[in-house]
Amino acid sequence: MHELNCPTCxxxxxxxFKNYLLVCSFCSATFRFHLDSGEKEVYNDxxxxxxxxxxxxxxxxxxxxxxxxHHQPGAISKEYFITDIQGVSIPHWVISLEAxxxxxxxxxxxxxxxxxxxxxxFIEEHGNFYRSYRWCVSSRKNIFEYWxxxxxxxxxxxxxxxxxxxxxxxxxxxxxITESKGVERSAYDVKEFFEYKFAxxxxxxxxxxxxxxxxxxxxxxxxxxxxxxxxxxxxxxxxYETLFEIAGIQLIHLPIWEATYIYSPDNFLRHIQAxxxxxxxxxxxxxxxxxxxxxxxRQDKLxxxxxxxxxxxxxxxxxxxxxxxxxxxxxxxxxxVAGVSYYISSVAxxxxxxxxxxxxxxxxxxxxxxxxxxxxx
Ligand SMILES: [Zn+2]
Numbered sequence: 001m002h003e004l005n006c007p008t009c010x011x012x013x014x015x016x017f018k019n020y021l022l023v024c025s026f027c028s029a030t031f032r033f034h035l036d037s038g039e040k041e042v043y044n045d046x047x048x049x050x051x052x053x054x055x056x057x058x059x060x061x062x063x064x065x066x067x068x069x070h071h072q073p074g075a076i077s078k079e080y081f082i083t084d085i086q087g088v089s090i091p092h093w094v095i096s097l098e099a100x101x102x103x104x105x106x107x108x109x110x111x112x113x114x115x116x117x118x119x120x121x122f123i124e125e126h127g128n129f130y131r132s133y134r135w136c137v138s139s140r141k142n143i144f145e146y147w148x149x150x151x152x153x154x155x156x157x158x159x160x161x162x163x164x165x166x167x168x169x170x171x172x173x174x175x176x177i178t179e180s181k182g183v184e185r186s187a188y189d190v191k192e193f194f195e196y197k198f199a200x201x202x203x204x205x206x207x208x209x210x211x212x213x214x215x216x217x218x219x220x221x222x223x224x225x226x227x228x229x230x231x232x233x234x235x236x237x238x239x240y241e242t243l244f245e246i247a248g249i250q251l252i253h254l255p256i257w258e259a260t261y262i263y264s265p266d267n268f269l270r271h272i273q274a275x276x277x278x279x280x281x282x283x284x285x286x287x288x289x290x291x292x293x294x295x296x297x298r299q300d301k302l303x304x305x306x307x308x309x310x311x312x313x314x315x316x317x318x319x320x321x322x323x324x325x326x327x328x329x330x331x332x333x334x335x336x337v338a339g340v341s342y343y344i345s346s347v348a349x350x351x352x353x354x355x356x357x358x359x360x361x362x363x364x365x366x367x368x369x370x371x372x373x374x375x376x377x
Contacts, residue, residue, distance in 0.1 A: 002014065002015055002016075004022070006026065006027060006031075007029065007031050007042055008024065008042065009029065011027070015033070019207055019208055020210045021046070021207040023046075023207070028194055030042070030043045030044075030194060030207075031043055045248075046193070046250075047193060047194055047250060047251065047252045048089065048191065048192055048193075048195070048199065048253040049187050049191050049252060049284075050192065050198045050200050050285075051200050052284065053087070053257060055087070058085050058087070058259055058282060059085060062082055062085075062261060062280055063076060065177055068177070079264060079265055080263055082261045083277070084258075084259065084260040085257065087255065087284060088146065088255075089205065089254065089255055090146075090149070090253065091138075091253050092138055093136070093209070093211055093250075093251055094135070094249070094250050094251070095133075095214065095218040095246060095248075095249045096135075096247040096249070096250075097218065097247060098130055098131070098247070099130060099223075099242050099244055100128065100129075100130040100245070101128060101229070101241070101242040101243075102128040102239075102242075103126060103127060103128070103239065104125070105125060105234025105236055106124055106125070106235055106236045107124075107125050107235055108121055108122055133222065134167060134188060135167055135221065135222060136171070137165045139207045139208060139251065140208055140209065141208045141209065146256065146258050147258055147291075148279060148281040149256070153166035153171065153221075153225075157229065159228045162224070164221070165217060168188055168252075168254075169186060169188065172283050172285055172286065172288070173288065175283075175290055176288045177288075177289060187285040190285070191252055194251075194253065199253070202284070204253060207251065222244070226242045227240055254283070254284075255285060256282070256290075257281070257284050258279060259279065259280045261277075262275040262277055262278070276295070279292075279293050280292045302341045302344055302345035302348065303341070303345045305337075305341045306339075306342040309334050309335070310338040319331075
């Protein structure tokens with residue numbers, strides 16, 4: 001930490017020079033400090049979207065989400081325990097860009113039943129499309145510092161997302177559980193020039209990454225997304241190009257809430273199964289669920305089943321020894337059930353691990369889903 005005088009209000013304060021931009025804690029001025037020249041450069045395009053939530057409303061939303069996801073809504077208060085709720089204001093570079101994509105590929109002719117990849121079965125097609133985005137790239141070095149923030153983009157197309165950037169407009173309007181009043185305007189429209197008071201009590205995270213890196217990463221993200229979109233048109237993509245027009249870049253602190261809960265069933269299973277932590281991520285403007293983990297999944301139940309059958313099998317074997325030999329037969333059958341349950345759960349677990357990255361909460365997608373790509377630059 002080093003002491004500097006703010007270029008705007010001249011108040012001396014401690015700053016960490018590892019950060020790309022420095023923010024005065026007295027007047028909220030944002031500036032760059034060039035170590036080599038000692039020059040301070042005020043940065044004006046710094047905004048913040050105030051959160052409309054507090055820890056209490058987040059708790060209510062988590063309970064509402066659990067009620068909707070659970071087959072027994074009445075059991076929520078006895079079986080689910082919210083252990084942590086944290087809100088945070090995370091800086092993002094928001095790049096307004098247009099991406100123009102041209103593609104060429106081969107499409108299999110319909111109605112042909114010829115076998116094999118005979119060239120006459122395919123026709124060449126080409127096309128182009130463009131979309132505009134307000135593409136967000138985190139200006140934090142560690143995108144994993146909070147759960148679930150590494151994959152916030154949920155396209156309406158069936159595409160596997162493996163980039164960490166996301167379009168602001170479709171992300172900050174999806175996953176709403178309840179109709180929130182007074183949030184008809186988009187998150188982008190309600191942004192304020194950055195001042196600490198607009199954080200509404202959320203901690204403000206430092207700005208660690210510069211805009212050049214952010215723009216480069218945004219291009220990579222959108223290029224990969226459009227590459228996947230282009231592939232949807234053809235059976236085999238043979239040429240592809242995306243050109244970018246960058247209209248502007250701003251720094252916006254976005255409100256995010258993270259909730260952690262544990263599930264502990266209200267029966268004897270509580271003593272068998274160690275409670276697992278699960279997470280939910282909300283955006284703090286329209287209270288949309290950006291990501292959520294469900295508590296009980298099928299393989300957990302199967303594993304419990306396997307354990308119970310195994311215990312029962314040993315008990316029946318014991319009865320076979322001290323009472324009547326026919327219990328051995330039932331014991332072997334129960335052992336078989338235990339084995340099958342365990343096998344199925346292992347297969348399911350393996351499959352779940354493969355699909356883990358794609359797993360999203362099955363929330364009804366409201367207004368946000370159809371908005372992708374139509375945001376004005
Ligand atoms: Zn100041």
